[in-house]
């Protein structure tokens with residue numbers, strides 16, 4: 001069932017609470033408590049007063065608009081052959097037949113691999129483009145590490161960098177994606193079938209995802225009760241998603257949130273940008289010992305990020321890849 005933003009929520013956990021909004025300018029204890037609660041109850045929260053400069057966000061949006069406004073013949077040059085997940089994509093998502101009503105640019109976010117030939121094709125001003133991406137990623141990466149450090153402290157983990165060390169790693173496999181959902185040409189098109197999907201239901205495989213979108217609606221999250229609720233995205237805010245890897249690291253205390261995007265029914269295009277904060281390929285992911293309380297079962301096996309990515313890319317977008325790594329009766 002899809003609720004409109006004005007519909008009352010009729011569930012235990014979501015009733016009268018709504019999507020958590022965290023104000024980063026509040027005192028540290030309140031912020032920490034609210035983030036932990038949001039990650040447990042929703043695997044998702046909206047972030048306001050986050051400190052990322054508006055200029056970084058608007059510059060990134062401007063250069064991305066420039067890219068998507070180019071003719072398709074130009075955009076497809078930003079494609080790798082044989083296909084890797086990186087570069088320009090239109091409609092096809094991944095390698096296993098998933099499709100959506102969007103086009104996108106997917107880039108590695110590690111600065112070492114960011115400055116490739118790509119930038120000579122994406123923009124007539126490649127330096128402008130690469131600077132905008134670099135500045136944006138730098139700001140959002142710092143924000144992500146700050147949030148992960150608040151979490152580690154709030155959970156009383158012995159190391160403040162228990163989660164953030166994965167992202168600060170020189171070889172972190174983090175990536176950056178800009179999705180563009182073109183607007184419909186005329187108002188009459190908006191009468192066409194509702195409930196079409198722009199980007200299908202899934203959870204993100206990484207640790208954390210930081211999303212920024214313009215004000216065109218479409219994003220929905222699924223609550224623990226299985227109810228899909230729309231997220232109103234404000235261009236000044238960020239949305240934060242718990243990914244599968246963080247669910248595993250916290251032994252299931254935090255839930256990776258399933259989310260999707262409905263097809264754009266507006267005449268204005270929707271543009272979203274996601275920073276997917278990920279470990280290095282050879283890094284081991286397993287429940288942090290302190291996250292397994294006495295008497296609790298260990299829920300997940302240990303695996304490398306490389307193994308998890310391989311599994312993700314061999315499956316469909318909507319598959320529950322985390323299930324492959326579950327322990328049975330606490331035995332791994």
Ligand SMILES: C=C1C[C@]23C[C@@]1(O)CC[C@H]2[C@@]12CC[C@H](O)[C@@](C)(C(=O)O1)[C@H]2[C@@H]3C(=O)O
Nearest residue numbers: 085093094098204205312313314315316317
């Ligand atoms: C169908 C797929 C696309 C995806 C790789 C996958 O096989 C399954 C996970 C998908 C996802 C979702 C979150 C991110 O957008 C993404 C880049 C990722 O890391 O996992 C995409 C992958 C993709 O579009 O390449």
Ligand SMILES: O=C(O)CCC(=O)C(=O)O
Nearest residue numbers: 177179199219261272274
């Ligand atoms: O475009 C969006 O708003 C979300 C897309 C998404 O979930 C993804 O790219 O993983």
Ligand SMILES: [Fe+2]
Nearest residue numbers: 202203204259
């Ligand atoms: Fe996602």
